[in-house]
Amino acid sequence: MGLVRTIDWQDDHIVAIDQTKLPGEVVVLEIFTVEDLVDAIQRLAIRGAPALGVAGALGAAMAVVGAPRHRDRDLAALRAARPTAVNLAWGVGHVLARLPDGEEAVLAAALALLESDAARNRALGERGADWLTTRVEGPIAVQTHCNAGALACVEWGTALGVVRSLHLRNRLRHVYVDETRPLLQGARLTAWELAEMGVDHTLVVDSAGATVLARGLAQAVVVGADRITANGDVVNKIGTYPLALAAARAGVPFLVAAPESTIDPALASGAEVEIEVRDGREILGGLPDTPTLNLAFDVTPADLVTAIVTEDRLVAPAAGERPA
Ligand code: MRU
Numbered sequence: 001m002g003l004v005r006t007i008d009w010q011d012d013h014i015v016a017i018d019q020t021k022l023p024g025e026v027v028v029l030e031i032f033t034v035e036d037l038v039d040a041i042q043r044l045a046i047r048g049a050p051a052l053g054v055a056g057a058l059g060a061a062m063a064v065v066g067a068p069r070h071r072d073r074d075l076a077a078l079r080a081a082r083p084t085a086v087n088l089a090w091g092v093g094h095v096l097a098r099l100p101d102g103e104e105a106v107l108a109a110a111l112a113l114l115e116s117d118a119a120r121n122r123a124l125g126e127r128g129a130d131w132l133t134t135r136v137e138g139p140i141a142v143q144t145h146c147n148a149g150a151l152a153c154v155e156w157g158t159a160l161g162v163v164r165s166l167h168l169r170n171r172l173r174h175v176y177v178d179e180t181r182p183l184l185q186g187a188r189l190t191a192w193e194l195a196e197m198g199v200d201h202t203l204v205v206d207s208a209g210a211t212v213l214a215r216g217l218a219q220a221v222v223v224g225a226d227r228i229t230a231n232g233d234v235v236n237k238i239g240t241y242p243l244a245l246a247a248a249r250a251g252v253p254f255l256v257a258a259p260e261s262t263i264d265p266a267l268a269s270g271a272e273v274e275i276e277v278r279d280g281r282e283i284l285g286g287l288p289d290t291p292t293l294n295l296a297f298d299v300t301p302a303d304l305v306t307a308i309v310t311e312d313r314l315v316a317p318a319a320g321e322r323p324a
Contacts, residue, residue, distance in 0.1 A: 005154050007051050007058070009111060012066070014058050018045045019151055023192040034063050034074035041081040041088070044183060048152020049085040049226045050117060053261050056091025057110035064099065064106045083274040084235060084297045085226035086264040094261075117154035120259050123311040125161025128222065128257045129169060131307060131314060132162070135253055136219045139173035140166060143212055146180045146237035147189035148224025148257065158224040158257040160193060162309070167199055175201040176212050180237060182283045182294065206239050210246035221247045225258040225308075230324040232302030232317025233270030238295050244304040253306040254318075260310045265324035270299030 004026075007016040014031040020043060021027040029045060031037050037059045040046045046055050056078060063074035075096070079089045094113065098105040132140055142163060149160035156164065166172035175194055180186035187203055194201040204212055212218055221243055227235040234240070234256050247254040267273060280292030302317035315323045 006048075006151050007046060007054050007114070007154055009058055009114060014055070014062070016040065016046050016055075017151065019047055019189060020045050022151070023188055032062075034059050034067070034070075034078055037062070038077050038081045047185070048147060049087040049224065049262050050121070050153040050158065050259055051151075052082065052085045053087030053091035053094075053259075054110075054114050054117060054154055056088040057095045057113045060092040060095050061107040061110040064096070065103045082276055084276045085262075087226075087259075087261050090261050114154055118156050120311040121153055121156035121158055121161040122165075124158060124257050124259065124309050125156065125163075125165040127311075127314060128162035128255055128309040129165035129171070131309060132166065132220055132222075132253070132255065133169070133171055138171075140171055140220060141174040141176065141218045142166075142172070142220045142222045143176040143178070143209065143218040143243070144190060144221070145178040145186060145206075145209070145223050145240050145243055147185040147193070149190055149193040151189050151193060152224060157193070158259065159222045160190065162222050162255065162257050163194075163199065164197065167197065172199060174218075175199055176218050177201050177203050178206050178209050178239060178243070179203060180239065181206050182285075185237070209239070209243050210249075213243075213246045213250040213252060216250070218252065220253045220255055222255045222257060225256050225262050226297055227267070227273050228256070228258060228263045228308060228323055229267040229269050229273065230265050230322060231269045232305055232308065232315065232321070232323055233273075234300040234302075234305050234308070235270055235273050235275070235297050236300065238298050241298040241300045241304075244300040248304050254300075254304055256305055256308045258308065258310060260312055263310070263323045270301070273297075273299065275299075
């Protein structure tokens with residue numbers, strides 16, 4: 001995995017690992033149109049907040065350089081492909097700001113974002129590891145939810161960036177991986193990445209998450225985020241909030257690792273975030289038709305978030321600090 005980027009740009013198009021096929025097969029998608037990019041995002045072939053930010057940026061460049069006739073339609077479809085991770089619309093806006101300098105400037109901004117992803121993740125991973133090693137003595141066992149690894153970014157990872165840094169310092173004992181229903185990003189993607197990294201790990205069902213902490217098996221929870229609001233509320237994969245409640249009860253730190261682009265200063269609190277509701281068939285799994293509420297994300301209130309690390313800083317919402 002270290003050598004393959006999750007999402008990249010080749011000549012005039014996007015290449016990306018199809019995350020729906022992992023861990024069984026490593027299939028590389030070649031995407032030439034915004035329409036195909038939106039489809040890949042909606043079916044979670046490309047997923048994870050930082051990867052969505054880069055997809056938004058490269059997709060906007062594609063819309064501007066390749067298909068000027070459909071530009072407005074394509075940009076609107078791209079921004080709206082998934083509503084919760086702020087990084088997607090942020091990536092589109094970030095590169096479109098360069099449009100007055102010409103179409104090539106838009107592409108250059110998108111490529112700069114792509115190239116800087118790994119350095120951002122390494123910086124926030126180091127900051128998270130620095131912080132954890134001051135709070136926990138000896139080798140640390142952590143629990144994580146969903147996939148905030150290289151597969152959710154271009155390279156390296158955010159929550160798994162912290163894990164990588166601990167591993168490289170010989171300060172990582174173990175990782176407990178929640179399977180992350182319904183699409184199993186933990187079981188399929190995180191467990192696969194940890195195996196590639198040579199990190200000891202154990203898979204647990206989501207409903208065992210609180211018990212892992214209650215039994216003292218993990219000394220910290222480390223997760224990524226899709227959006228962090230001005231007050232420090234953290235929106236992440238459904239099941240994160242119960243883990244934060246369990247961490248508070250167990251007295252272990254709840255650490256969020258995310259790039260600055262995940263912080264949305266425009267929204268005061270998590271109550272204002274649109275939470276994606278996905279097709280019920282994802283949770284029915286062949287059962288008879290039954291009404292569903294397939295929420296893809298939840299909101300962890302700021303008072304349960306011990307710390308947020310970004311590439312630039314550490315913020316402690318539970319201690320009253322605000323990211324914006
Ligand atoms: O629905 P997904 O797989 O896109 O959800 C991803 C998550 O919730 C991740 O934890 C988040 O995007 C952070 S990735 C560094």
